[in-house]
Amino acid sequence: MRFPLALRAGAALDNEPTTREADVAERNTGGAVGAAGRAPTADRADAIRNVVLVGHSGAGKTTLVEQLLAATGTIQRPGRVEDGNTVSDFDEVEVRQQRSVNLAVAPLVHNGIKINLLDTPGYADFVGDLRAGLRAADAALFVVSAAEGIDGLTQMLWEECSRVGMPRAVVITKIDHQRANFDEALASCQDVFGDGVAPLYLPVITNGHVNGLIGLLTQKFYNYATGDRSEKEPGAEYETQIEEHRGVLIEGIIQESEDESLMERYLEGDPIDTKVLIEDLEKAVARGSFYPVLCTGIGVGAHELLELVTQGFPSPLEHPMPEITDLSGKPVNGIVCDPEGPLVAEVVKTTSDPYVGRISLVRVFSGTLRPDMTVHVSGHGLADRGHEDHDLDERIGTLTCPLGKHQRACAKGVAGDIVAVAKLSRAETGDTLSEVERPLLMTSWEMPDPLLPVAIRARSKADEDKLSQALGRLVAEDPTLRLENNAETRQLVLWCMGEAHTDVLLDRLAKRHGVEVERIELRVPLRETFGGRCQAMGRNVKQTGGHGQYAICHLEVEPLPSGGGFEFVDKIVGGVVPRQFIPSVEKGVRAQMERGVVAGYPMVDVRVTLYDGKAHSVDSSDMAFQIAGQLALKEAASKVPTLLLEPVDELAVLVADDYVGSVMSDLSSRRGRVLGTEPVGTGRTLVKAEVPELEITRYAIDLRSMSHGTGTFQRTFLRYEPLPPNLASKVTATE
Template sequence: MGDKANAHPGAAGRATAADRPSSVRNVVLVGPSGSGKTTLAEALALAAGAVNRAGRVEDGATVSDYDEIEHRQGRSVQLSLVPVEWGGIKINLLDTPGYADFVGELRAGLRAADAALFVVSASDGVDGATRAVWEECAAVGMPRAIVFTHLEAARSDFDEMTRLCAETFGGDDPDAVLPLYLPLYGPQGPDGHAPVKGLVGLLSQRIFDYSSGERKEVPAEQDQLPRIETARSRLIEGIIAESEDETLMDRYLDGEEIDYKTLVEDLERAVARGTFHPVLAAAPAAEGSREGIGTIELLELVTGGFPTPSEHEAPAVTTPEGSPRPQITCDPDGPLVAEVVKTASDPYVGRVSLVRVFSGTLRPDETVHVSGHGLTDRGHEDHDVDERIGALSSPFGKQQRTLSQAIAGDIASVAKLMRAETGDTLSAKDDPLLMEPWTMPDPLLPLAIQAHSKADEDKLSQGLSRLVAEDPTMRLEQNQDTRQLVLWCLGEAHRDVALERLRSRYGVQVDVVPYKVSLRETFGERAGGRGRHVKQSGGHGQYAICEIEVEPLPPGSGIEFVDKVVGGSVPRQFIPSVEKGVRAQAARGVAAGYPLVDVRITLLDGKAHSVDSSDAAFQTAGALAMREAAAEAKIHLLEPVTEIVVMVPDHYVGPVMSDLSGRRGRVVGTEQAGPGRTLVRAEVPEIEIGRYAVDLRSISHGTGQFNRSYARHEPMPPQLAGKIREQAEKGS
């Protein structure tokens, strides 16, 4: 792998279709925003010969030339694929966004990959966001290697970063995180910082100098030997500790020299199992060079040490109805099972689906079955249809290179799958299958929108449906209570990208309006009301009088209607009309325009006219009686109370609880949620947590998570209720 003694196989250029699973490596680049993932992907493509020194191939494509929104925002906002070839191995590099708002893209990348390059800036340290991304990888058992970038920065420190990563990511075994290479430094500059000019391979004890613009092997200098020997001994002990040969450690401690081949094989197995995480380094290429420092070593690590698709267990499959099926294997001749890991729109070819093939072989122009779990609460329908596959291609930036097939283990783009969405399964039409879904993060930041103009209103529905089809982390809600159209997002950056895509990609301009919560009204005391609807001047008249009594009920009781009319003062055929009228008024509200709940309405008496009484008249009288009763009674505004569960590192518990109290929240309990983490349970008025997804991230420095669920409605404090009534009166 990365420290093999043989010369590297040389650049192989851009990748084509793979011919067998063993010739594929699917690698996801993960790490916090600003760590240099996209720059590293470009450097690897350059070293592999997929692009020239300008970052382009002959058709003008670039690695990062993918999304105009990314260029405008200056950061990655979506998963992108960079296929390269090295030593006869096709490497599918999956570049993921590092910003927390796009964790859905990260999880899609983890689903499609078999191993991860965890990219850490050597100048920024290990912060909460970095730990959170590492935990995302650990949660799915992803084999990882760590790559330090920004070694050219004056404040970078390779040794200190190695120590921090071992302490943070090694858990109980810090020797599971050790450098495979050490940086080779040049002369110190005026600022006292020594630039990195090469790498020292610890296992082979070979030194690679990149300062000339090419990778050249040079002998070790005498003053370098002690540092090399110390690091090498620790690396060998770390590898042996992970060896399946239990006698190896005893032999090593007895002074036996373990041969290089055995160490490399054990290292490869430990990396593939995810029990050992080698540390490497990467730095920019010298002017005019195509070989950035560490790029060849990384390519060798990927091809020699990372698992093949056949070594990575595929997700479980069932029939679309949920019946279990045998575990699939990465066999090109097996049953077709592929999964859409990303959906995008191209202005020229329409919808493009990025698909990972887990079993079988995907071919153009064949008909497949599309099965989906459905996320109806997010605006995604459940799928169970047949579709014809369009052209297969291998993406490179905005370019699509045609493929004749995509075998098990490979990743390809599929054109014109009009019904398939992210997370859907593609299988044979005569043997439909459904893959176990990956976990989607819950969008918790509401964005209320409305069409900017009549022309936008005509295009809004289609634009929103395409938007949520591309992004399953977004939820579309048509709130029946507030009559608002709400997009639920993961954060402010996610929100901004959604609005920009609606505008630039789908031609829909929307206005953002204040988000409303679903308030309710109820009576605070018993009250009576008389509704009189009498019009008898000219023509057919209207005559209806009813007397009601309204009393409060316990929360959750809804609305009860009771008939206590005696003597036929309200004819039997008009009693349902009174009920219809009072219920209609209750739905419209009696104080501030919010639905009335939890009351009992009793019809006591009334009057009718033999000619002029009608269904409509008694409906109107019932509504008038409700309004009169409300005018005489104390009306409470009820606000929704949300139960939230916040998980944060222990040292943020105090600030989180203080913040919740400032939101009129009630903390109902705390409990440990694993080493160094605490769950805080609280009940908070929903009106106070509209921006909590953003605020919690600030309070916890990106380390906090929360979920929410409706608990109940409770009376709003009189001062706040008064303000809302005043606003309602001004708006009426």
């Protein structure tokens, strides 16, 4: 791996305009330009770079992608493809809502290296697509706006990349914005991201206009004032600024060096050869322990960034292979990123096209994927969310490289590359593609739990007929979506990541699948129980002239402790109720308990004792005693109070220390009981509490607002507890 040529002392510079079209494109890509009908190609893994762009909404990720595409001649100007659509925001929802909500890949070629730029959504609601981008990439580019700073989600993702050792760099965008402050943005990056963050270039801004960049290692000024990139010596007025930042950069590089003598030499004032510094810098970036900072503006910085990506970031060969097993779960070792090796690929994103059908975005980790080949589909362990496990063979269709709405045909996808696959009708996001003769399974990446329940119903009978199929397609595309058909509340519930996620799903149902639905109030599954002991009689006597019904049973009911379930006790003596009809009474009681006796919720924690009754030799029957048991339970409900029970969950809320007080106060206001707190890592605290489910149906939204996007939580059902009388009366009144 080599570091950016622009950082090397005496490096030759490409002084051609970065926006020149056909000739620049042909030169940069070696003939494999990304025009609408032609796709960038790669035959070797070491000629590929997979880079995921991470940052909050509005940081400029999509704009940066388009700037790099234009700089390599892949598109003619930022923001446009041939049909006038934006490069990344091609989904119909993105066009209408003017925001990125999907993982999008933009392939380009620079100096013979194919770069797959993975543009991710900047909203926490779409963190599933963001995690998919992290899985498919070998390095991460954190995009920070010089005008807006860093949000909590970006900080959390930086920490996540740190845990897995992913190489990273930082790009400060919008340095030409009227509110931009590069120094403040840089200081914020160093404060939030920690040690090892240092700039490689400084912007030169005059009267709000970016004239160029100063390379701190080469101490050269790269002039963009005329629109073309040229090199010259920086003026004396920049000497102090260069020395200040250059000293910090060199010290950071030396601290990461394996040569311990460098620090002694540096402290003694000996000059360190730039070549040595660059070599140590390369190793530190590859290890994920040093994070260079670059900057971009309109027409500025694309060249430097492309050089960093192609020569500073690792290729797929240098990225650790995810864990691979056979279908029995036995680890499979020895598979590496080799186009000639066994096929191992993973579906990282699934979308639907109204004309082509299902399209799967696939990262090839080993082997070579070719059009029309038959592959084995394995995965993926999300059955609890409505995603069925797969173990089947499928024949794939054409392979393409997507760019906006264009699907540009490509001949193959080699190990390390990312391609789009058509006609995988069963494969879903997270599934593994492997050889039919040797089925394999990749350990799936961690997927966040959807914690916002939204109840919906079809708007019309025609919509109801199409709803099931449309929801099935949405579930196949989105592993963060969980579909629940609640038998207790008789509601169809979508478990989503947040309000924006919900809006996008309902928009797609309406516009893409032609299914109109409406939100309805979510019903929390309550329970009923008796508030005391009593005796009741169930009398089912009907004489109609023919075969009638005759069954009388006397029951005693009493509540059990929470979690006691149901007990049926037989105390019949003397055969007053024939033995064959005693199970009938129990069956009728159980049926009435399922339907409830007050508000229509199932009854729990009850002991029912059958102690007396009467029967008729002709008119008594199984059904007669079932009905008698039901009537007795209803009569008991009229004699003693019945209680409504609400489910109580244990919440584990992980939040930054600054928001612990607000979170604890909010949980208390939700009738919660805070159990305690414990520190987790640096600057984060885990708050545990018991909270009624009625109070946390929208907690996913409220916590995000309270914690500025940094808080997460998990919920686990604990038990049922009596609902306060004032709330119980409201529930009863609405039933």
